[in-house]
Amino acid sequence: MKIGCCQLRFFLHGNNSLKGKRKVVSSMKDRVRNKFNVSVAEVGDNDQWQSIQLGVAAVGPDPQYIDGLIQQVIRFLDSLQLAELTDSQFELIHVGHDHQ
Template sequence: MIVGLLTVELHIGWATTLKDKRRVLKSIVDRVRSKYNVSIAEVDNQDLWQRATLGVAVVSNETSHVNQMLETVVRSIEANGEADLIHYSVEIL
């Protein structure tokens, strides 16, 4: 069993309240979860209204599949126009 962990840091520059941030994150999380069948949640910076850290997990029996899925998720999040991707890291267990 191969587990892939993706950590994504986002900047939501136009957000002026936590409500704005939550709306953007809900959109991203719901879209990614339904489209790619991965586990995704906000894991850090919950009290900051312009920063967000998302954690994504994928389980497979092949490392190449895990890498492909996580790269696809990164591209999808990056393509979202409401939040800017600051940094991401991938860890394979």
């Protein structure tokens, strides 16, 4: 089993409230969930109104597929232009004993 996880950081230009940030975060999460079969959650900077941290995770047997899927999610979120992508960190975790 392979687990791909990614932490994404965004800067929210022109925002001046947590309410505005929540609206953008909710839209980002909903759109990713509707388009991709991944888990997504806000994982940090909850009280900072111009900073967004999202975590994205996917599980499967094929590391190339997981990597490609996460890269598609990153490109998709960046293409929404709701916030500026400033950093991404990806990790692939191998769990169990498989034959690959």
